[in-house]
Amino acid sequence: MEDIIKKQIDRELTIVSNEQTAYKVFKMVLKGDTSLFTAPGQFINIKLPGFYLRRPISVSDYDSEGLTIIYKVVGNGTDYLSTMKAGDTLSCLMGLGNGFSVEACGDHVLLVGGGVGTPPMYGLAKALIGMGKKVSVVLGFNSAADVFYEEEFKALGKESGGIEVRVATVDGSYGTKGFVTDCLEGLDDITDYCACGPMPMLKALYRYYDGKKCGQLSFEERMGCGFGACVGCSISTNSGFKKVCKDGPVFSSEDVML
Amino acid sequence: MADISTELSGKRLDNPIIPASGTFGFGAEFKNLYDINILGSFSFKGTTKEPRFGNPTPRIAECREGMINSVGLANPGIDKVISEELPQLRKIFHKPIIANISGFSVDEYKYCCERINKEEQVEIIEVNISCPNVHAGGMAFGTSPDAAAEVTAAVKSVTDKPVYMKLSPNVTSITDIAMACEAAGADGISLINTLLGMRIDIRRGRPVIANKMGGFSGPAIFPVAVRMVYQVYDAVNIPIIGMGGVSTAEDVIEMMMAGASAVEIGAQNLVDPYVCPKIIERLPGLCDELGIEKISNIIGKAHG
Numbered sequence: 337m338e339d340i341i342k343k344q345i346d347r348e349l350t351i352v353s354n355e356q357t358a359y360k361v362f363k364m365v366l367k368g369d370t371s372l373f374t375a376p377g378q379f380i381n382i383k384l385p386g387f388y389l390r391r392p393i394s395v396s397d398y399d400s401e402g403l404t405i406i407y408k409v410v411g412n413g414t415d416y417l418s419t420m421k422a423g424d425t426l427s428c429l430m431g432l433g434n435g436f437s438v439e440a441c442g443d444h445v446l447l448v449g450g451g452v453g454t455p456p457m458y459g460l461a462k463a464l465i466g467m468g469k470k471v472s473v474v475l476g477f478n479s480a481a482d483v484f485y486e487e488e489f490k491a492l493g494k495e496s497g498g499i500e501v502r503v504a505t506v507d508g509s510y511g512t513k514g515f516v517t518d519c520l521e522g523l524d525d526i527t528d529y530c531a532c533g534p535m536p537m538l539k540a541l542y543r544y545y546d547g548k549k550c551g552q553l554s555f556e557e558r559m560g561c562g563f564g565a566c567v568g569c570s571i572s573t574n575s576g577f578k579k580v581c582k583d584g585p586v587f588s589s590e591d592v593m594l
Numbered sequence: 595m596a597d598i599s600t601e602l603s604g605k606r607l608d609n610p611i612i613p614a615s616g617t618f619g620f621g622a623e624f625k626n627l628y629d630i631n632i633l634g635s636f637s638f639k640g641t642t643k644e645p646r647f648g649n650p651t652p653r654i655a656e657c658r659e660g661m662i663n664s665v666g667l668a669n670p671g672i673d674k675v676i677s678e679e680l681p682q683l684r685k686i687f688h689k690p691i692i693a694n695i696s697g698f699s700v701d702e703y704k705y706c707c708e709r710i711n712k713e714e715q716v717e718i719i720e721v722n723i724s725c726p727n728v729h730a731g732g733m734a735f736g737t738s739p740d741a742a743a744e745v746t747a748a749v750k751s752v753t754d755k756p757v758y759m760k761l762s763p764n765v766t767s768i769t770d771i772a773m774a775c776e777a778a779g780a781d782g783i784s785l786i787n788t789l790l791g792m793r794i795d796i797r798r799g800r801p802v803i804a805n806k807m808g809g810f811s812g813p814a815i816f817p818v819a820v821r822m823v824y825q826v827y828d829a830v831n832i833p834i835i836g837m838g839g840v841s842t843a844e845d846v847i848e849m850m851m852a853g854a855s856a857v858e859i860g861a862q863n864l865v866d867p868y869v870c871p872k873i874i875e876r877l878p879g880l881c882d883e884l885g886i887e888k889i890s891n892i893i894g895k896a897h898g
Contacts (some may be wrong), residue, residue: 340629340871388812389656390865401869412798413656451757477834513601558652560663561864566616567639567668568654570647577647577668582623 345372345431345563348381351424351500352402354417358484360409361452362418367402372431375438375533376459377554378585381429381562387413390429392562392581394532394554396455397462404483406455406489432562436552438463442527444470448541450517452475452532455484456554460530463490465496473501473524476537480510517544528552542589551589555580559566596881597888598874600856602833603756603781605690605717607634607856609844611874614837614860615640615694615720615760616665619681623684624863628871633743634856636680637676639691640722641710643702645671652717653792653803659837660691660812661861662791664805665723667696670792672706673703680713690717694760696725700748703735708752718757720835721745724787726809736762736808737789739774744776756781758835761826763815768822776830783826784835784858786819810863814837820852826892839871843876850889851896 349368357363361549373395380403381390391413396404420426429465438460445464448551449457454475471562473489486501502519503511512519516533517540531541532554558578560566564582571578573591578584600610613624615637624630648668652867655662670679683691693716697703710716723736723745735741749757749879759775761768764836773782786808793802801807819838827834830883840846841862849857862869877889886892 337871337875340632341868342628343626344789345627345864346868364751371882387656388659389654389661389859390648426656473765478677558654560654560661561617561867563867564655565619566663566864568646569663570668571651572647577645 340348345429345570347428347430348425349402349428350428351420351422353422353564354420356544357406359392359481359560361482361484363404363406363411364417365402365404366426370398370400370430373398373403374431375435377435377456378433379430379562380414381559381584383427384413384415384416387416388431389560390562391417392432394456394585395459397459404563406452408452413450423581427563434583435583436460436530436586441530442471444525444527445475446520446523446526446529447471448529448531448533448537449475450516450537451482452534453537453556454552455529457530458485461492462498465492467500471499472526473499473506473517474519476504476533477510478506480505483510486580494521500513506538510528517541520544552586553589553592554585555587558584595878596886598599598881600890601837602718603862605756609634609648609874609877610850610854610856612636612692612835612856612858613863613870614858615722617860617863621687622682622868624691625705627652627867628825630689631873633689635690635692635865636677636687637694637720637858639669640667640694640696640725641669641672641675641706642696642698643672643705644720645669645674650790650804652802655808657791657793657810657812657814659814660810661864662793662803662810663788663802664808666805671735672709676709676713679871680715684715690756691715692718692720693748694720694722700745703745704748704752706751707757711753711755713880716755716841718782719749719753720758720760720784722760722867723751723786725791726762726764726788726807733762733764736771737765739770742771742874743774743778746775746780758784760787762787763818763822763838769825771829772826775876776832780832782833782835783830783871785820785826786815786839788820789815793853811839813839813841816841816845820848822880823849823854824852824896838876843873843880846873846877847880847884847886847892850892853894855890855893
């Protein structure tokens with residue numbers, strides 16, 4: 337068998353911790369080989385016992401020892417995931433998707449995360465700061481109980497002289513009342529933006545910058561396989577039909593038709 | 595070690611394992627994962643005359659032991675398949691392939707088969723008259739014996755390659771359809787395509803799939819597939835490619851005992867991208883355990 341396999345993307349990861357971090361939101365740290373990851377914004381596809389399709393979850397952060405995912409309980413699969421304990425193992429397809437291009441980013445990048453679109457922005461922020469770039473962060477949630485990772489983002493900026501983190505909640509129970517686009521004032525000196533979140537948020541951002549700033553947008557879609565085989569998660573772009581899982585999940589704002 | 599080679603219309607396959615259309619694209623996603631030349635053959639993504647985006651998303655839903663898809667024949671169109679996909683495929687896959695063709699009219703099936711007939715690497719044409727995800731054409735041709743026969747005769751008139759008609763399980767009598775295809779000149783039968791299914795998101799109170807319904811596949815449908823292959827084997831004298839929920843080497847043996855000469859693996863490729871090499875590696879040993887010297891000897895064995 338070994339001589340037939342060219343690249344083993346199915347890896348077994350061991351759960352180090354799995355803790356609730358906001359309303360229905362859990363942070364899971366996994367240990368294992370992460371050598372297939374090349375960029376922030378990539379994802380893993382998790383096989384859960386008793387569920388047929390795998391669950392695609394974006395990677396928040398990774399290093400050579402393991403990775404962190406932050407997921408929301410939205411159905412039976414993620415509910416099951418939330419009950420798993422340290423020491424349990426998971427079969428994961430690794431290094432999926434293209435991720436954000438840090439090289440394509442300018443000197444002052446606006447990072448926008450909406451709800452569980454927030455996690456991949458953390459690894460991205462870390463990478464950009466590591467390259468000496470300035471980042472500003474805007475996070476959007478429904479309500480105060482949903483807010484997570486504000487402090488983690490702030491902590492990232494400690495050594496680089498601080499980063500600005502703004503939070504919006506739809507019901508106004510925390511931060512600015514409204515959507516992420518309601519707290520962009522004064523951030524006109526950004527060179528470009530990166531975002532991950534629900535489609536209405538991506539559309540609003542795209543309209544807000546109206547082509548004046550370029551963005552990298554990470555899309556969500558229900559997936560069959562996560563590696564390009566089933567064509568379940570297609571998207572229309574200016575350069576043709578693309579697969580969210582394989583050609584994306586990150587697309588250039590100029591390429592997608594919003 | 596057991597001989598696991600088999601035959602379809604006089605063409606030898608090193609083993610009976612064929613990734614099913616729509617779960618393997620044109621091989622590009624799998625070629626980096628393993629040496630795809632170990633496969634018996636593979637059936638490429640269902641191709642139509644025009645390029646198609648397919649149905650709106652979401653078009654995938656989870657089920658117990660299976661999944662629903664309503665991809666809707668997303669494909670680059672026959673021109674691009676011939677000019678771009680097949681030349682790429684030739685570089686990575688050195689065995690005969692099965693061309694999966696779909697259409698929305700008899701003329702469209704005919705047109706695509708005529709075009710694909712000139713492709714040397716294509717050894718068998720698998721004609722999909724069973725796609726549940728498109729409104730016109732697709733399954734409509736596979737649910738009436740007369741329409742199935744009409745498509746069969748039309749494509750047979752434009753190709754000298756063996757034609758396998760891919761049938762829908764969403765019918766009252768699968769044997770009537772299979773016999774009509776055989777009478778119209780089909781060289782083989784592929785079955786089953788997906789079962790029309792549906793899921794509703796109870797949190798939103800709306801169908802999960804944008805197109806509401808889709809094709810149900812995966813291990814849950816395996817018993818239905820075995821039953822239909824068994825019935826069709828009794829009804830026709832042409833070879834059968836069996837498919838529907840096949841996920842293990844044991845399933846392959848069972849499907850062949852029901853009457854399949856070769857077996858397609860579909861949904862399982864999406865969950866375990868290495869399932870085909872795993873089955874191919876396991877088959878000879880499993881045959882030995884079961885006292886099977888030559889796998890082709892078990893085709894239809896369950897019929898006594």
